[in-house]
Amino acid sequence: MSEEKKRVGMIGTKERYFQPEIEMISAGDLADLQLKRLQETVANCYSNINFYKNALDAAGISPKDIKSLDDLCKLPFTTKQDMRDAYPFDLFAINVHDNVQRLHASSGTTGNATVVGYTQQDIDNWGDCFARAIAQVGGGSESILQVAYGYGLFTGGLGAHEGGIRIGATILPMSSGNTRRQVQMMRDFGVDILACTPSYALLIADTAIELGFDPAKDFPISGAILGAEPCSEGMRKEIERKLGVTVVDIYGLSEVMGPGVSCECRYQNGLHVAEDHFIIEIVDPKTLLPLPDGEWGEVVFTTLSKQCSPLLRYRTRDISRIIPGACDCGRTLRRMDRITGRTDDMLIIRGVNVFPSQFQQVIAAFPEVTSYYQIILSREHTLDKVTLNVETVADFDFDEIKKIESLQHRITAELKSNLQVSVDVKVVEPKSIERSEGKAKRVIDLR
Numbered sequence: 001m002s003e004e005k006k007r008v009g010m011i012g013t014k015e016r017y018f019q020p021e022i023e024m025i026s027a028g029d030l031a032d033l034q035l036k037r038l039q040e041t042v043a044n045c046y047s048n049i050n051f052y053k054n055a056l057d058a059a060g061i062s063p064k065d066i067k068s069l070d071d072l073c074k075l076p077f078t079t080k081q082d083m084r085d086a087y088p089f090d091l092f093a094i095n096v097h098d099n100v101q102r103l104h105a106s107s108g109t110t111g112n113a114t115v116v117g118y119t120q121q122d123i124d125n126w127g128d129c130f131a132r133a134i135a136q137v138g139g140g141s142e143s144i145l146q147v148a149y150g151y152g153l154f155t156g157g158l159g160a161h162e163g164g165i166r167i168g169a170t171i172l173p174m175s176s177g178n179t180r181r182q183v184q185m186m187r188d189f190g191v192d193i194l195a196c197t198p199s200y201a202l203l204i205a206d207t208a209i210e211l212g213f214d215p216a217k218d219f220p221i222s223g224a225i226l227g228a229e230p231c232s233e234g235m236r237k238e239i240e241r242k243l244g245v246t247v248v249d250i251y252g253l254s255e256v257m258g259p260g261v262s263c264e265c266r267y268q269n270g271l272h273v274a275e276d277h278f279i280i281e282i283v284d285p286k287t288l289l290p291l292p293d294g295e296w297g298e299v300v301f302t303t304l305s306k307q308c309s310p311l312l313r314y315r316t317r318d319i320s321r322i323i324p325g326a327c328d329c330g331r332t333l334r335r336m337d338r339i340t341g342r343t344d345d346m347l348i349i350r351g352v353n354v355f356p357s358q359f360q361q362v363i364a365a366f367p368e369v370t371s372y373y374q375i376i377l378s379r380e381h382t383l384d385k386v387t388l389n390v391e392t393v394a395d396f397d398f399d400e401i402k403k404i405e406s407l408q409h410r411i412t413a414e415l416k417s418n419l420q421v422s423v424d425v426k427v428v429e430p431k432s433i434e435r436s437e438g439k440a441k442r443v444i445d446l447r
């Protein structure tokens with residue numbers, strides 16, 4: 001095996017899902033590929049989607065004006081509201097009765113659902129992106145992949161499933177829920193790769209331990225592909241320790257493609273974006289001007305290969321940055337940092353902007369508490385009040401009031417000094433915070 005391949009961590013038959021022609025593409029070749037695909041995408045949008053024809057006409061741009069990648073910033077943005085307004089199929093470039101193989105939709109809890117269609121080619125590309133993630137944790141055609149993301153309109157389950165098909169793994173399509181059964185099959189079937197949300201991976205690990213197993217020793221599982229919600233470094237380490245796995249963070253969103261838009265490599269130092277399928281930009285959320293590499297802002301994606309639901313400059317509302325420089329793994333696809341929050345789940349606590357994930361980072365430094373936490377927002381007179389419930393580890397002596405008070409006091413002080421916010425910290429008994437089988441509900445707003 002070449003030194004290069006050793007560095008990217010591919011061994012044996014697993015080499016088959018390392019695609020050096022893409023994953024180690026030169027900057028020049030990538031720019032050529034992206035420009036060609038961008039031109040095709042803009043032409044597809046203009047000819048087949050009224051919304052984009054009108055938006056491009058209004059901006060005075062025609063597809064032939066896209067002569068270089070620098071012209072990207074001339075294109076209009078697309079927002080979630082645009083997608084909602086297009087419900088159900090107005091942003092499709094293909095008639096839903098023609099080559100559209102599958103529909104996915106985001107939950108419509110705050111308005112119409114956003115609906116995305118996939119042709120067979122779109123699904124194959126998606127599978128390709130997820131398969132790269134499976135390879136990152138050492139998976140290959142001989143793997144048994146347990147998919148414990150929810151199946152259905154949510155893209156987690158079927159996205160991971162497509163990755164499993166693409167790489168030729170044996171797929172265990174558990175979906176989420178029935179956690180004891182997840183543990184039993186993980187053990188009995190000799191699962192080596194798990195795909196689910198980080199909070200569910202932790203629940204699976206804790207359930208296995210409760211049932212008397214030590215998955216890190218007793219189970220052959222060795223890799224986990226976790227995403228769909230933020231996961232602090234502390235929580236990642238806890239899952240890695242309890243399950244005996246390498247965890248890679250995978251990112252995606254239903255509007256753009258579901259899981260696989262970007263994914264960490266085993267160096268766990270940022271998520272390599274599938275730049276053959278997407279152009280990433282980081283923009284200032286206020287001015288919407290592109291920001292240089294290294295600066296934090298809103299993540300914007302333009303799709304490059306999607307046939308049914310192409311998107312130009314989709315504003316994700318997620319906050320991240322491009323990590324400057326090359327990754328030690330040798331891949332050249334650029335890396336985005338882990339998502340620190342969203343422009344719209346930002347909490348403003350007495351004038352201070354904080355993201356739920358920042359609470360997670362602070363409590364991760366306290367060995368007395370677990371990674372389960374909940375932020376409760378309420379109103380006292382006219383002021384917002386924030387209570388942070390944190391749960392102690394099982395061997396914490398919960399009868400010692402002094403110990404509880406001291407812990408509460410220390411966490412409160414740490415939050416104050418790190419985040420400049422005053423929070424009522426409430427230490428609660430083990431297992432009293434509701435467990436989640438999908439994305440955890442971290443914030444409860446009672447205001």
Ligand code: DLL
Pocket residue numbers: 106149154155156226227228229230231249250251252253254255258259260316318338339342
């Ligand atoms: O969560 C798709 C997905 C499924 C990604 C499985 C990864 C794994 P949505 O339900 O549309 O799609 O939610 C998308 O979830 O805009 C982020 O705010 C958040 N999110 C997704 N992945 C991550 C991640 C799926 N790795 C929204 N870290 C996105 C932090 C994430 N947040």
